[in-house]
Amino acid sequence: MRVSRMLTGVALAFAAVATQAADPDQAIRQTLKSIQPDLPIEAVSESPLTGIYQVHLKGGRLLYASGDGQFVMQGMLFKVENGEAVNLTQKAESKGIAKEIASIPTSDMVVFAPKNPKTHITVFTDTDCGYCQKLHSEVAELNRQGVEVRYVAFPRQGIGSHGYNTLVSVWCSKDRQAAMNLAKNREEVPAAKCDNPVAKEYQLGQSIGVNGTPAIVLADGELIPGYQPAPDLAKLALQAGGESTQVSRTN
Template sequence: MRSIRFLIGACFALVIGAVHADDAEKTIRQSLGGLGQDLPIESIAKSPLNGLYEVQLKGGRVLYASADGKYLMQGYLYQMQAGADPVNLTEQAESRGIAKVIAAVPLEQMVVYPAKGETKGHITVFTDTTCPYCHKLHGEVAELNRQGIEVRYLAFPRQGLDSPGDQQLQAVWCSSDRRAAMDQMVSGKKVSAAKCANPVAEQFALGQSIGVNGTPAIVLGNGQLIPGYQPAPELIKQALAAQ
């Protein structure tokens, strides 16, 4: 179980009262709007904890607010269970949000390596062709496919737009055969492709919005975000369990 992170020196007060949910949502939106941060709010709803509202941001991240909008916090909300590990409700909510965002990306905008035979699960990988651990993961794609796991790539130039990785990823996405271009680029061969309208910058922004800050970043079918490389046997187990 992931270690519980405590907020040291912070005090959070809940204002519990008979506040109608619609009124609370309106109040919270007004309060957060006054921060001047232009928070991309996806939804506001009651959380499992009485008096606390869950603020889902676009991209999956979650904040919590009191019904009157006077108190705001960021952190993990756990459900304690007798005889079992605590359940991280915040992580579950964020995963659902991430899954929704990823599901909205059309497959034709990805580089897809389909499963061999029956498709038992899938993973979505934010990748950079200049990333050594992305190369290591790519070397195991064939095994993932053999085990029924479809691998879907999204572009994430880890050194930013206009970096060498960005140029390489654009060449892959502008190629007539993206899978062949990805294989060649990862193996160190140069790929030449005419410039085209491509989703690399958009996918880079999408990755940032869900908390990706390095590559490879793996999103399971249930939206769980795994930062960094995972060996194929472990990744297969996680992918199958996440469906």
């Protein structure tokens, strides 16, 4: 993510950046925009830590800043409760990621659902990815345990790559499930073209911090990078939430 390249340490001080704004929201925005004009800031709000503000970026990512906008931090904020450290940053980012995932209609996904789903996972996938293929071989077991698997596209090699073209063919197939099965079995998928969400989903994945596949998002927005065996993944998915957290099946 470009933010990570911009903020290479846990904390960077921008003491040289002066601002005349008295309002923390305006001061923080001015500082960050002076560093990266296209930074997708959605909101600035008070953080649980007195005197520090949290900057919500599109995709659910968080930065922290002083009220005068001269100090910016990237990292995890923890709160100690009953002797245990609670990751407040992860909680807030998961909520933002869940919101982004909820914006994707299931008509833009390839869905493998059990008869009576108890929960769901959203998987950013690349058909050329070995661990994605391994995960796909366990979809039936996930379904058996009540976990609906929703695929969204993430061509690791970028737009125009072999993986991208295959994903487009899958999404443009009359039977997406059958086409996905072919791709995951390393069989040729008949070429097809149509208006499709592959590029948009790839960009969404980048915005929420996906940098490899499979990347699995639980119903509560927690992002799990990499493959997990079906028994472990089902347990995590069921703990994360039930069907009350499902996105709409309409466009």
